Amino acid sequence: MASTIPPTQAPGKEDYAGDEINALILDPGSHSTRAGFAGEDTPKSVVPTHYGFTSSSERLFGENAMHQPRSDVEVRNPFNTDGLVEDWDTASKLWEYTITSRLTGARQTAPSKNGLNDAADENGDVTMEGMEQTEEQEKPLAEYPLLVTEPGWNTPKHREKMMEIAMEEWGVPAFFLAKNGQLAAYASGKASALVIDIGHYNTSVTAMWEGMVLRKSLFHTPLAGNFLNDQIRMMFAAQQPTVPLIPHYMVKSKTPVDAGAPSNATYVKFDKPPHDSFRKLEEDRVLTSFKESVVQTWPGPGRLDAPANPQGPPGFTNMDHVKSLPPKPFEMPDGWNNVFGAERFKVAESFFDARAAYTDDSHPAPTGQQTITSIVQQSLQACDVDTRSALLHNVILTGAGSLVEKLPERLQYDLQTAYPNPKVRVIANPNSVERKYGAWLGGSVLGSLGTFHQMWISKEEYKEYGSEIVEKRCK
Amino acid sequence: MASRADINAALGAEIQHQPVPRAGPVPKVAAPSKAARRPAPHRFKKPAVRGLRPAARWTYDESPALENGLSFRRWKKQTANSDSKPVDRFGRYNVKLDVPEYNDEIYAKHLTNPEWTKEETDSLFALYRECNGKWPVIIDHYSGSTERTMEDLKSRFYSISATILSINTPITSMTATDYGMYEMLNNFNAKQEASRKKLAEGHLYRRQNEVDEETVLLSELQRIMMNQATLDNEREELRRRLDHPIASNSYQYGTSQALTTFWQQLLAADRMKKNQRLRPTGNPTFDGMAGVASTSASRSSHAGLQDAARRNARESLPSAAAPQSGLSNELSKADLLRFGVVQSHEKLPSGVTFASDKLTKPRIAKSTVQTDKIAAILTHIGVPDLIALPTPPVVEQFESIMSKVHALIDLRKVAEKEEQELRVRSAEAAS
Numbered sequence A: 001m002a003s004t005i006p007p008t009q010a011p012g013k014e015d016y017a018g019d020e021i022n023a024l025i026l027d028p029g030s031h032s033t034r035a036g037f038a039g040e041d042t043p044k045s046v047v048p049t050h051y052g053f054t055s056s057s058e059r060l061f062g063e064n065a066m067h068q069p070r071s072d073v074e075v076r077n078p079f080n081t082d083g084l085v086e087d088w089d090t091a092s093k094l095w096e097y098t099i100t101s102r103l104t105g106a107r108q109t110a111p112s113k114n115g116l117n118d119a120a121d122e123n124g125d126v127t128m129e130g131m132e133q134t135e136e137q138e139k140p141l142a143e144y145p146l147l148v149t150e151p152g153w154n155t156p157k158h159r160e161k162m163m164e165i166a167m168e169e170w171g172v173p174a175f176f177l178a179k180n181g182q183l184a185a186y187a188s189g190k191a192s193a194l195v196i197d198i199g200h201y202n203t204s205v206t207a208m209w210e211g212m213v214l215r216k217s218l219f220h221t222p223l224a225g226n227f228l229n230d231q232i233r234m235m236f237a238a239q240q241p242t243v244p245l246i247p248h249y250m251v252k253s254k255t256p257v258d259a260g261a262p263s264n265a266t267y268v269k270f271d272k273p274p275h276d277s278f279r280k281l282e283e284d285r286v287l288t289s290f291k292e293s294v295v296q297t298w299p300g301p302g303r304l305d306a307p308a309n310p311q312g313p314p315g316f317t318n319m320d321h322v323k324s325l326p327p328k329p330f331e332m333p334d335g336w337n338n339v340f341g342a343e344r345f346k347v348a349e350s351f352f353d354a355r356a357a358y359t360d361d362s363h364p365a366p367t368g369q370q371t372i373t374s375i376v377q378q379s380l381q382a383c384d385v386d387t388r389s390a391l392l393h394n395v396i397l398t399g400a401g402s403l404v405e406k407l408p409e410r411l412q413y414d415l416q417t418a419y420p421n422p423k424v425r426v427i428a429n430p431n432s433v434e435r436k437y438g439a440w441l442g443g444s445v446l447g448s449l450g451t452f453h454q455m456w457i458s459k460e461e462y463k464e465y466g467s468e469i470v471e472k473r474c475k
Numbered sequence B: 001m002a003s004r005a006d007i008n009a010a011l012g013a014e015i016q017h018q019p020v021p022r023a024g025p026v027p028k029v030a031a032p033s034k035a036a037r038r039p040a041p042h043r044f045k046k047p048a049v050r051g052l053r054p055a056a057r058w059t060y061d062e063s064p065a066l067e068n069g070l071s072f073r074r075w076k077k078q079t080a081n082s083d084s085k086p087v088d089r090f091g092r093y094n095v096k097l098d099v100p101e102y103n104d105e106i107y108a109k110h111l112t113n114p115e116w117t118k119e120e121t122d123s124l125f126a127l128y129r130e131c132n133g134k135w136p137v138i139i140d141h142y143s144g145s146t147e148r149t150m151e152d153l154k155s156r157f158y159s160i161s162a163t164i165l166s167i168n169t170p171i172t173s174m175t176a177t178d179y180g181m182y183e184m185l186n187n188f189n190a191k192q193e194a195s196r197k198k199l200a201e202g203h204l205y206r207r208q209n210e211v212d213e214e215t216v217l218l219s220e221l222q223r224i225m226m227n228q229a230t231l232d233n234e235r236e237e238l239r240r241r242l243d244h245p246i247a248s249n250s251y252q253y254g255t256s257q258a259l260t261t262f263w264q265q266l267l268a269a270d271r272m273k274k275n276q277r278l279r280p281t282g283n284p285t286f287d288g289m290a291g292v293a294s295t296s297a298s299r300s301s302h303a304g305l306q307d308a309a310r311r312n313a314r315e316s317l318p319s320a321a322a323p324q325s326g327l328s329n330e331l332s333k334a335d336l337l338r339f340g341v342v343q344s345h346e347k348l349p350s351g352v353t354f355a356s357d358k359l360t361k362p363r364i365a366k367s368t369v370q371t372d373k374i375a376a377i378l379t380h381i382g383v384p385d386l387i388a389l390p391t392p393p394v395v396e397q398f399e400s401i402m403s404k405v406h407a408l409i410d411l412r413k414v415a416e417k418e419e420q421e422l423r424v425r426s427a428e429a430a431s
């Protein structure tokens, strides 16, 4: 063997993408599915994970197909609320669509059948070597090694299934599965870190030690983007008068109205209105922009209902303080508009304080163990004592759900309060694109490392050992 | 997997230098300039052409680093003039770890332990290898039938490592580093480690006020240490004045020590009296312990101050106990052996003595006759006149020879006497 280099030394330039293999990176989330080529800085293809299911059992994928109001389309999601794939048939079709629609081109017709190949090629490099190759040719991804991300709590069954799809259906020459917490840490250039990924259905915590995932540290909670949507809905319902949530597709035209006044718009008339699930999806789009522009986390110190400062007037809480801050306006698609003061803080407070949650019959309050601070504590508790201060010094915040304003500050504050002694450092990339695609980016980095080549599981190995090999190789 | 350096470098090289598009949340369409700059992305724009291209054929270098029966492969796009030299270009990244190895025989002979089965031990070693010896990861991945702490795993692993090390190289022929390793492995104390961890854990959860208090104390210590230098200088100056050698010996209290004794005597005497004229300095070093014990309650509020003063005084006074630290504390057993340092308990004569004296002096007796006799015997038994190195074992050996030589000489004397007697007697008898 050639002499080894010390692990602290960075590999030479020639070892990066030196032998470019055009690996594909697929990061399937419960809210969006992201795919692109290794070595690039953003996923070129981002497709919503929700899909339309027509009465004729046809599946509609992609933004354009999805947002047409049709009465015969039901909106579904192939993931269950635990963040694991439930409907494999759809999931594999959706992922294939994500990759082929924008990255690799549609499924090729075999060159021997498409007629283009009849004339002799002057380079002579298209000569086929036999029937098997021709068959492989028809598989959509026969040319690209594929790296797929997975949640930390993915089951062995799910992992094997994933590999079977990649190998059998797509015909990839090589495959790898990596945990998305681990990849997000790589994207931040950390080998030891505590990664908090706030997604759509779940928020997860992953501790990494010197490049390896600590399995016992994996915790997740439903307090994420979708939960926040529900909080906002309940807040809207609790307002006096209630805030009307009318998605874009229902509005034909609108005229400006005063703040708080009923809207003055004409609505689209449907003979048969679209499915409820469609309306919910479209409402979620409005809520996402509400989250982007209005919602803010109380940055600390203390909880929202805590006394503002011990020396101040008794009974004066942080809540009273935020009431005095200038409120933020929001306009609904139908022109209704108003300002939101304390409420814009209150909706996000339950990420950190379970008692602050809005509740109704179908949405019970989360337990104290489910808050983000609490799962971080549980995760740290499962790690060796000696690693904890280092982990607390490298808390990486990622996932689109973490883009709520001031959320990193609050997390920093709460963790420092829970652990007064070690220095807590929450690292949240200020670039929202990198926060959104943290796991994908880490995959992009990993997939382009020359050192990573030997980790791929090749088709031959898959044929020889079967899908169980994924458990052995993708730790 | 990829180390931190890898990732950093990759980020630096691949991503951070690229201007990140600030565009909308869905970067579906690459900016045209970017697509032109990068080779990869424009592939997806012309699927029609792709039909002409064959699926790339991937070849791979069989990487020689095999472990669990699985082979690693390095993918390469097959090119027309592919010179598939089996070079392991990335082999140097396969950093391997030295893990002690044992076989069934060694295990049965040396490594059995009632608390561990062989299977568990095997799995521990496999895990150690797999996790590159990172204990936090090992304890995380460990799943045995029995619940074990990291300390349990460590003490099992270390004790086996030590045993295997000593089997491979006997202790006597170990190098210093090997021996140091051996000592370290043998000295792992699981209990102590566990209690250290407990403390560390407590440390992690210390209350805010304790953290604050520590901060205050530390800054206080900082301040004291800043003042310490000036304080020491002043004290040094004072001491020099007090200890200044005095021409005439007639003055009794020439040194600070004598002065202190004098002061203490006076103070003690003064206490007996009804109206006291002396006030204790408040410094126990000067006032003596008796003074502290009998000080009235009125000054107990100064206890802290006194304490500090005492500590300062002790620190700054040259400690008589300092030179006590002997060689034994400074050198480990292995080093003692290596450097040939011995501690002898015999009383040495004052002045300089040479070890070689031990080899020459005993040869010289009071009379030259005797000296010659000794020399004759030594030459006879082959002890050279000059012995090169008087190491402790040589000296010891020489001394034992010399005692035998003396015994021999004595016996010869006795024999001679007896023979003389015999001769006299037989002459008598004959006459």
Ligand SMILES: Nc1ncnc2c1ncn2[C@@H]1O[C@H](COP(=O)(O)OP(=O)(O)OP(=O)(O)O)[C@@H](O)[C@H]1O
Pocket: A028, A029, A030, A031, A032, A033, A083, A198, A199, A200, A201, A202, A203, A224, A225, A226, A287, A288, A291, A292, A399, A400, A401, A402, A403, A404, A405, A436
């Ligand atoms: N600027 C923003 N502020 C707050 N929330 C946002 C913002 N942008 C997107 N979100 C929310 O983030 C969530 C999607 O996050 P992300 O894309 O990380 O999820 P995912 O990876 O698809 O899901 P998961 O990880 O749970 O499987 C959605 O709920 C979306 O509304």
Ligand SMILES: [Mg+2]
Pocket: A029, A030, A180, A197, A198, A199, A200, A399, A439
């Ligand atoms: Mg995610």
